[in-house]
Amino acid sequence: MKVLICLMTMLWSLQGLSATTADTQRPVTLQETIERVLEHNPALQGARYRAGAAEARTRAAVLPTPLSMKLELENFAGSGDAEGADILEATLSLARVLELGDKPRLRGELARQNAELLRNEQDSERLDLLAETAERFLAVVTNQERLAIAREATTLANDNQSVVERRFRAGRTPAAERSHAIIEVARAEIEQEHAEHQLAVSRLRLAAAWGQTQTHFSSAAGDLFDLDEVADFDKLENLLEQNPDLVRLATAKRLAEARTRLAQADRRPDIDVTGGLRYLNDSEDVALVLSASMPFGSRSRAAPAIEESEMLGLAEPLAFEQRRLELYTTLFEIHQELLHSHTAVDMLRRRIIPEAERARRDFEKGYALGRYSFLELLSAQRTLLGARLEAVQLAADYHRYQTQIDRLTGGGLMTGGTP
Numbered sequence: 001m002k003v004l005i006c007l008m009t010m011l012w013s014l015q016g017l018s019a020t021t022a023d024t025q026r027p028v029t030l031q032e033t034i035e036r037v038l039e040h041n042p043a044l045q046g047a048r049y050r051a052g053a054a055e056a057r058t059r060a061a062v063l064p065t066p067l068s069m070k071l072e073l074e075n076f077a078g079s080g081d082a083e084g085a086d087i088l089e090a091t092l093s094l095a096r097v098l099e100l101g102d103k104p105r106l107r108g109e110l111a112r113q114n115a116e117l118l119r120n121e122q123d124s125e126r127l128d129l130l131a132e133t134a135e136r137f138l139a140v141v142t143n144q145e146r147l148a149i150a151r152e153a154t155t156l157a158n159d160n161q162s163v164v165e166r167r168f169r170a171g172r173t174p175a176a177e178r179s180h181a182i183i184e185v186a187r188a189e190i191e192q193e194h195a196e197h198q199l200a201v202s203r204l205r206l207a208a209a210w211g212q213t214q215t216h217f218s219s220a221a222g223d224l225f226d227l228d229e230v231a232d233f234d235k236l237e238n239l240l241e242q243n244p245d246l247v248r249l250a251t252a253k254r255l256a257e258a259r260t261r262l263a264q265a266d267r268r269p270d271i272d273v274t275g276g277l278r279y280l281n282d283s284e285d286v287a288l289v290l291s292a293s294m295p296f297g298s299r300s301r302a303a304p305a306i307e308e309s310e311m312l313g314l315a316e317p318l319a320f321e322q323r324r325l326e327l328y329t330t331l332f333e334i335h336q337e338l339l340h341s342h343t344a345v346d347m348l349r350r351r352i353i354p355e356a357e358r359a360r361r362d363f364e365k366g367y368a369l370g371r372y373s374f375l376e377l378l379s380a381q382r383t384l385l386g387a388r389l390e391a392v393q394l395a396a397d398y399h400r401y402q403t404q405i406d407r408l409t410g411g412g413l414m415t416g417g418t419p
Contacts, residue, residue, distance in 0.1 A: 027221035028206075030137050036210035037133050044129065047122045054115035062108035065097040070274075091289055093276025101265035110262050113255040120251050123410075124244035129209075131407040135400060136206045140220035142396040143199040149388050150188070150195040156381050157181075157188040163368060177374050184378065224395045225349065228402075230342050233335050242410035243327055249320040256313035263305040269298035331408050334401050341398035348391040356384040 038044060072091040164181040167173035203215040240246070272293045279286055363380035366372040 027219045028217035029221045040210040054118050058111040061111035068095045088281035091278040095274040098271045101268035106262040110258040113258045117251045120248035133209045134403045139202040141222040143202045145392045147195040150192040154188040157185040239409035253316040260309035263309045266302040267299045338401040344394045353387050360384045
């Protein structure tokens, strides 16, 4: 029996290890990354609690003023006729402040606008976070490409060293050229090691986006060179109205209007009403009591608050227009950079890299036959590798600019459209 239990325990452990290993070896997509961030990111989880607190404040704002109960005892424990409780008068009353000017509804409207403003800010923060997540995912994909090129450079350097070594042994290459080839191998290995570290850091930063400190994925599954056609600027300009900053400023304008209406309602004074029963101990009679009070000068006291709210309300449309102009300028600038990146990547992949590849092969054959020098061979190889690195960087720039446009226009990030 103990043996069976041990075997079952080992089997479960191996199954768990196998599942963990399989999960670790599985690539992660951008869509999966965004889903994980939306579900597990601590900042987004905290935002849900703040939204719940805002809803509670809204419910509290519309509550009427509370009833208060008061007990008054008069004419007792004194001297003479008031000694003891013979002429005691006891009054039990209820009081409430009657708010005029529809103040509870206006307070509720102000609280709702505050809650809406908080939601707008959280939408903006969510888009910021998703844009940051997309860029972290992009960094992993980019560093994977850079590491592949670094490994290719190391392979080329080793191949070069083998050819130089054979030529050196045959007496066709000087020792200095052999030393140069050895140095090139060491430099390539250093660059590869650096690329490996950069990839490891970017992988960890991606995992941290959904609250983990371990990278339980094998790679980031994305085609860096899958570039969509650039949308017309007019279409993007129309989407600019969805920008969370502009939506937030529009809500801030409505919030200022609600604040003004509430300040205007304060011009109408509230009435403090009290009513109850009075017990007369000496005659054992009961009488009703009623009182009401109302402050003077409510209109003059409300005037500064009304003026303040009106001034702030006039400033909000100007802030909206200023922000719209800033976003328009930024969008146009990023759109131009996006066009350039798209054109440059296409030029590199269609014309420059194929020609550099042909030149590299020609120089490798020519060097083996003694037609070209080792420096000419290195120059051809570096030209090819440099063009590939440039294409990787420009493609990464394209996706980065596209992410920034999605952030400005308030769309694209939720669907994991980059890269």
